[in-house]
Amino acid sequence: MVKEAKMILKVNNLKKRYGKVKAVDGISFSVKRGEIFGVLGPNGAGKTTTLECIEGLRSYDDGEIEIFGEKMTTNNDFFKKKMGIQLQESSLPQRMKVWEALDFFSSFYNKNVDWKDLLVRLHIDDKRNNYFSNLSGGEKQRVFVALAMINDPEILFLDEITTGLDPQARRHMWKTMKEIKNMGKTIVMSTHYMEEAEYLCDRVIIVDRGKVIAGGAPRKLINNLGIKNRIVVESKEEVDPGIFKDLKSVCDISLKDGKIEIVGTGTDVLMDIARVITDRQIKVDLQYKTANLEDVYLSLTGYTKEDAI
Amino acid sequence: MKAVCKMVFIKTKLFIREIEGFFFTIFFPIIMLLIFGSIYGNKPSDYFGGFGFVDVSVPAYIGMIIAITGFMSIPISIASDRERGILKRFRILPGGSMIAMVSWIIFYYLITTIGTAGLIITGKLLYGLRFTGNTLIIFLLYSLSTVAFLSIGFLLASLMRSARSANAIGMSLLFPMMFFSGAIIPMRSLPASIKHISVYLPLTYVVDIMQKGWFGGALHSYRIDLFVLSGIVVFSFLIAKLTFRW
Numbered sequence: 001m002v003k004e005a006k007m008i009l010k011v012n013n014l015k016k017r018y019g020k021v022k023a024v025d026g027i028s029f030s031v032k033r034g035e036i037f038g039v040l041g042p043n044g045a046g047k048t049t050t051l052e053c054i055e056g057l058r059s060y061d062d063g064e065i066e067i068f069g070e071k072m073t074t075n076n077d078f079f080k081k082k083m084g085i086q087l088q089e090s091s092l093p094q095r096m097k098v099w100e101a102l103d104f105f106s107s108f109y110n111k112n113v114d115w116k117d118l119l120v121r122l123h124i125d126d127k128r129n130n131y132f133s134n135l136s137g138g139e140k141q142r143v144f145v146a147l148a149m150i151n152d153p154e155i156l157f158l159d160e161i162t163t164g165l166d167p168q169a170r171r172h173m174w175k176t177m178k179e180i181k182n183m184g185k186t187i188v189m190s191t192h193y194m195e196e197a198e199y200l201c202d203r204v205i206i207v208d209r210g211k212v213i214a215g216g217a218p219r220k221l222i223n224n225l226g227i228k229n230r231i232v233v234e235s236k237e238e239v240d241p242g243i244f245k246d247l248k249s250v251c252d253i254s255l256k257d258g259k260i261e262i263v264g265t266g267t268d269v270l271m272d273i274a275r276v277i278t279d280r281q282i283k284v285d286l287q288y289k290t291a292n293l294e295d296v297y298l299s300l301t302g303y304t305k306e307d308a309i
Numbered sequence: 310m311k312a313v314c315k316m317v318f319i320k321t322k323l324f325i326r327e328i329e330g331f332f333f334t335i336f337f338p339i340i341m342l343l344i345f346g347s348i349y350g351n352k353p354s355d356y357f358g359g360f361g362f363v364d365v366s367v368p369a370y371i372g373m374i375i376a377i378t379g380f381m382s383i384p385i386s387i388a389s390d391r392e393r394g395i396l397k398r399f400r401i402l403p404g405g406s407m408i409a410m411v412s413w414i415i416f417y418y419l420i421t422t423i424g425t426a427g428l429i430i431t432g433k434l435l436y437g438l439r440f441t442g443n444t445l446i447i448f449l450l451y452s453l454s455t456v457a458f459l460s461i462g463f464l465l466a467s468l469m470r471s472a473r474s475a476n477a478i479g480m481s482l483l484f485p486m487m488f489f490s491g492a493i494i495p496m497r498s499l500p501a502s503i504k505h506i507s508v509y510l511p512l513t514y515v516v517d518i519m520q521k522g523w524f525g526g527a528l529h530s531y532r533i534d535l536f537v538l539s540g541i542v543v544f545s546f547l548i549a550k551l552t553f554r555w
Binding site: 055057075077080081083085087089090091092093095096100103104105107108109 | 312322323326327390393398400
């Protein structure tokens with residue numbers, strides 16, 4: 001068990017409805033100081049509503065939110081000063097320059113970090129004189145992260161920060177987020193990219209239809225749920241699928257387009273298969289697909305891959 | 310305070326960068342004055358009580374500038390900022406909504422005044438504009454009128470769903486009002502049937518108070534205007550405060 005004092009944020013049984021729709025239906029979780037915490041789920045799962053309740057932007061119907069050891073109340077400057085928030089759908093005036101935005105928003109706080117330094121840290125220093133409208137999607141998001149960090153917040157909320165970014169910009173953002181974590185900040189992020197959460201997050205919750213359906217460290221979630229690993233064996237030679245049948249770690253063998261697909265549990269399955277292949281000296285091409293968060297998510301929700309996207 | 314100064318400053322900077330967005334506030338009234346001034350000139354006439362066309366038009370056009378700020382500039386700009394998620398940003402800043410409100414009031418007062426100054430300077434230089442009122446009083450009356458229309462602007466901004474609807478509704482309220490309030494066509498030239506509508510238009514009271522103040526009219530001659538405009542300030546700010554969305 002984690003000690004209570006380590007928790008920077010505690011959410012207990014949060015509920016919020018819009019008319020008849022239960023957007024958030026009893027969500028609970030806590031975030032440790034210094035970790036990257038992920039709130040995952042498909043669009044409309046209640047991620048943004050949850051974050052906005054914590055950020056004090058939205059009132060909620062029931063439940064408790066405790067942050068920095070204090071009970072949260074909406075629209076309270078005490079919390080605003082200590083939080084860094086990147087909003088999911090936000091913008092700046094088209095013809096505002098990057099440095100002007102940082103200079104302007106820093107004037108709202110007594111405690112500031114040097115925004116010039118921040119631009120360097122977030123790798124957008126070379127864009128400081130650009131108009132906001134002339135930035136790429138990734139650069140805009142970097143500016144928003146910079147704005148969220150201008151008051152040197154203890155906790156940073158990033159709501160789908162990489163949605164709509166190209167793969168390269170996304171990787172770049174991941175790197176930056178790890179750097180921010182190394183500065184000692186706590187990050188609460190929402191995303192619907194499972195591989196992103198797996199790479200970045202220390203712990204996650206998976207949210208679906210306003211409820212938490214799973215939570216924990218990504219690796220643990222994958223292992224605990226006994227999600228199967230998949231190995232595809234392909235060979236120019238004729239291989240009898242039966243040779244893998246007696247392995248204890250193997251659960252299922254099937255033949256697809258001349259390839260043998262083996263499903264098994266744990267890391268043992270790969271070792272076992274490799275042993276069989278080397279024993280018989282068959283030349284094969286092995287593809288090992290480890291289970292990932294997406295598999296966890298799909299197995300929990302019963303959605304298919306297509307539904308999830 | 311620092312944030313208010315920065316915000317007014319940066320909004321003014323953006324205003325200069327996007328001056329074409331303020332065509333109606335800054336240039337349109339001057340163009341009107343140039344067109345009608347070149348047709349009617351500014352010779353004193355009995356019809357205008359011993360003053361010229363330009364003399365009576367400038368205070369009326371100032372009313373027009375004030376109305377443009379309230380019915381177009383503010384609702385369109387705020388609705389568009391809301392649509393694009395720019396407004397929401399103020400909600401996450403400490404003191405953000407208050408600072409934004411105060412800055413908007415100062416900024417829109419400022420650009421309305423720039424438009425007004427441009428109009429007065431043009432009238433003075435080209436047509437020898439005459440002013441027989443008290444400078445301090447006309448300044449106070451102008452400020453009351455402007456604040457009244459700023460409050461209407463915030464009220465409209467609260468009610469508008471999008472920049473497009475703000476544009477459409479603002480325009481369709483503004484243009485008939487400009488014609489029926491004495492801002493463009495002198496009130497005494499309007500038929501009685503129109504005058505029945507005029508009493509319901511806020512701009513009517515601005516044009517009246519500005520013209521009376523401009524020529525040094527006595528306080529009791531515009532006391533109804535003062536009453537109506539003050540009422541608008543209180544009512545609109547109150548409703549705007551209650552209904553404003555970020």
